[in-house]
Amino acid sequence: MIYDDTWLWIVILGFIAAFVLAFGLGANDVANSFGTSVGAKVITVRQACILGTIFEMAGAILVGAKVSNTIRKGIISPEMFTNGTEDTFLAGNLSALTGSCIWLIVATFMKLPVSGTHSIVGATLGFSMVINGFKGIGWTKLAMIGASWFVSPLMSGLVSIGLFKLIDIMVLTKEKPLEPGLRLLPLFYAFTLAVNLFSVFYKGSELLHFNEIPFYGTMILTFGGAFLTAILVRIFVVPRQRKKINIMCKQLLEEEGMxxxxxxxxxxxxxxxxxxxxxxxxxxxxxxxxxxxxxxxxxxxxxxxxxxxxxxxxxxxKGMGDADDDRPEVAGLFKFLQVLTAIFGSFAHGGNDVSNAIGPLVALWITATTGSSAQKAPVPIWVLVYGGVGISIGLWVWGRRVMKTMGEDLTKITPSSGFCIEVGSALTVLVASNIGIPISTTHCKVGSVVCVGRVRSKGSVDWKLFRNIILAWVVTLPVSGGLSALSMYGFCAILNATTS
Incomplete structure (x- = not known):
């Protein structure tokens, strides 16, 4: 229970602010997970919300604890708030949640795809500098996070470009692309699943005891699962897709003439x-x-x-005159495949971005229940679930606002390009999540969208919109930091009033 009854109001407000923040993350960052899939007409908004609810929660529970530890321990030093200053640390985490949730809700209302990671990091620094100035800030970890803000879009974009060029050479430019695409289909599924399995099992959930699996066991599960998936896809999925796509193409040609x-x-x-x-x-x-x-x-x-x-x-x-469109057989092939990559992206988003909502909440809860800000206790699973629920509700209620910006307005998305965008960006996010660096899924996805859009069709990227998105990124950290600092002044005044 609560170590000091005078902290109860901070805990209650903290849970409310964390839920609002998670709601904003779901509403804003849902575009990172499903915007390209909806934009490519692969799935509907309703289907995106259903899949997102399931796999955001799964990612939050299985992967989210790693980045949560970085948020609550790596940006500032909790050990500085000891010997009677724990209440200040509690107020600080409440300020971080308040500042970041206000900015994220405002940005979502304006349909701006901003970074939840930027917001929470800026807000954490904001309250810390009010109390200690620049003392106690983890500059090395902060430098890694800051560098990732610039490196992650480029890295994600390059990965997506490489995958797109490979598919372009081996499938898209072929006179009859269906058979080459079907031959590569097991490989695509195996690769996607391998990255997912590795992220789950490597130093994974303490609740499921995945953290006890030795490294060789992780590799066996990863590549064994991928190999089995490739076999199943080759035996069952490929023949079904060949028949389905051939029927679809035949009907299309019959309707419009050979x-x-x-x-x-x-x-x-x-x-x-x-x-x-x-x-x-x-x-x-x-x-x-x-x-x-x-x-x-x-x-x-x-x-x-x-x-x-x-x-x-x-x-x-026939709707095929636009050079930016996939041919019917290519669209049919990648529509089926992109469902998996959308799930992949949702899982990665849940694992990385749920920490933005519950990192300060975990720090607040552990301090309030143990009486110490040392933060040695593990991340409670139920808090991860709480954050995942908030993200899912935000996705359902307000998710489509930013989705259109990412999936339609920035560049034209097709099933083949959408697949490359999602795999490239999700791979980047999952690797960073396992390392423990809270990179921005927004930056990764936007980087992949712009890079693939530029390579696929030079005139298809809305550079004015891209400029506006970058401007939104730039102001996120100082705005959330300023809001957090103002909140910290107010909460400190309340603390002084209650203790005097």
Missing amino acids: LPEKKDDIKELTDIIDQEVMVIAENQNNKISEINDTEKDERADDALLEIKKNLSEKDEK
């Missing part, structure tokens, strides 16, 4: 030109030399342009 193959067009064109040449030659008393090669080439060029024009008009009617 399009002639390009080689057949050229052959037919050549025959027509040769016949015209012979007719002209006969009409001119077989003076075939008068029909020079230049005239023949001009006739061929004109006819080819006419055929291309006709084919382009047909493509536009």
